[in-house]
Amino acid sequence: DAGRRARYRCFARQATELGAAAIATAHTADDQAETVLMHLLRGAGTDGLGGIKPVLSIPDSRFQITGSDNPQSAISNLQLIRPLLATSRAAVEAYCAAHGLLFRHDASNADTVYTRSRIRHELLPLLATYNLQIVDALGRTAAVCADDAAFVQQALDRAWPELARQHLGGVTLDGTAWRGLHPSLQRAALRRAYAALGGEDTLSWEQVERARELHGVGKRLPLPGGIGLRVGYGGALTLGLPAAAGPQLLAAAQELRVPDEIELADGWRLHLGLGQPPPTSDRWTIALEAAAIALPMIVRGRRAGDRLRLAGGGSRKVQDVLVDAKIAQPLRARWPIVASADQVVWVAGVRAAAGCLAQPEAPSALWIQIIPAIRNQ
Template identity: 35%
Template structure:
């Protein structure tokens, strides 16, 4: 039998004297973990026992909580428990009990770690859990990043038993004379993980008795590969990301020079940056983005789950939140001052001395003759049919044509502020000054308009 205490010491996951939140359900694995950590480094770790009551099994759930509370008291450790209605959470999120429970647990544990200023959270996942996780993700169609399974150490999460079998854990419990709670729901094969544990893994074991060990080893190999590929992706992301854009954007020509596998990883990275996660994003979505990037159409858009848009505009491929891609705005400007616009931007208007250079501060600032641009002004979004007299031009031009000539991506045209005095557009912010309100050599004090945080 493996010496579990020596095994955990050799992993060096915990600094001596560290404050560690230990997730304890009351089951065999977490009871063993708590006892081991209590003995680790001669008991120098400052442990906080954390238990989440899922409110799924009535008095049995309450009995689990009471058991863990008594266990913590017996060790003289701090104990934190919380009750959450996981069934209600699953209904609210439209997800399974398994997924809702997982989310609730990690949220609870993160909160306990913050409250107690812990450096890490210890979880009792073992090698058999890892094998089940790999199979679950394989059945759901995961790629390399999913098939790498759980990490021995990822961020604050530490899994000291991840390379240890369930059989080794049970031997340790018997050796130490420790008792634990059995959760009857773990035998319910209506849950996917339980079905894999009790039905699929035993079946695969007929072909390879060490199937759990081999699956866990495969996960470790993939984790190492993913670490390397992640570094390659990060370097390519920094190299190919277009500067000065509010959302992740790439040159279509630049993407075309990269291998398909790297392009798909770049799309995943950009989606994660924009959305915050990759939930409901599958290979079909990544392939659709790749087709959009390789399309001959200069302007197109792709709607993805999670209110995310991928926008193709000439040579630019952008990943934008749906709510920020469009949206009309119309703000009255009574005089000098600051005016809030959409997207966290601000219009600042001030009366200043005529600068020596009128292009100072361009493209986010412009100067106007107060006599030629009387208040009130309006700052608004583009409307079909808008016409404009660009600086140096006697007649007018369609604003849409100006956008096209300047290769302003179609989805971004609605974000560009148009400054209007009376019924005349005097400035396309960040694009072009107008002729009719331009400052002349005879002008004294002039009006300065600035769009703060402007990004085209």
């Protein structure tokens, strides 16, 4: 799965650089049959049994395309298409042979240590002894399940405005509306709310069912990616990240004065001063060389094109800095970035730009301290 995601990230970057509108892959009807069987063996609903989708928009939670949390990214205009999905592998290979087109066989596809390879070389041939048209039959199953899954999503689209409220702390599902949903819609709603927070994994059947069975005010359930689910009054369900996960801006951008104190989300605060820095060396405190900083500074969210200056020359995308620091995807858009004259000075709690830190022995510095919520209690 990691390799698949890496491939699609590579394809998306190349397509964006070329200005392409779509990425086409050569998945065939045989690939579809293998996928349906693999999902069936693992246990799947209609979405999973729908198999490979003929068309997908990128970014898509299945691939976790780097940069996808930036809605202005050119990546968000891409489509992934599979034009050969209804054509057999044998027909594609015959066409290539007839027209002198070269293609490659991935050696790993012959290794039956992998589940998909075992399905291809062992299970599908066995099933063909029961039904010679097994590939076509599984393709029809995928098409029907995909249509049924789309119907559920359309029903959820109609229910969503009354059901869900997205806010800085996450997504809250109204308790009354939630209880009135068919179980299929409850499962789809949980998955949609989780995806809206940028969950980096898909929720398993067991996780979804435990979430559906969660009752009682204050009850909590941890989910992958640091996201949690809690039950509120009236049976409302809120999916979000805990306040301790990191600081989040309340405003898109805010000018910093000297001295200054601003409120962040969930009880976090940012302090700015000039003089002796606070006596702490944790990652939430930074001392800057005042002469190297153009005032006023601002604290804001990440913007397209933001880069952080590195020691020795060069720079790095702020998006990549956040990813490398394992900042959860839902936190990145409102993670505090301190900037001076359009230059990023500090990615809060992560890394400072080269050439702006005060010397340790400096008697006075322009200092910034972010105080986590736990200290404010």
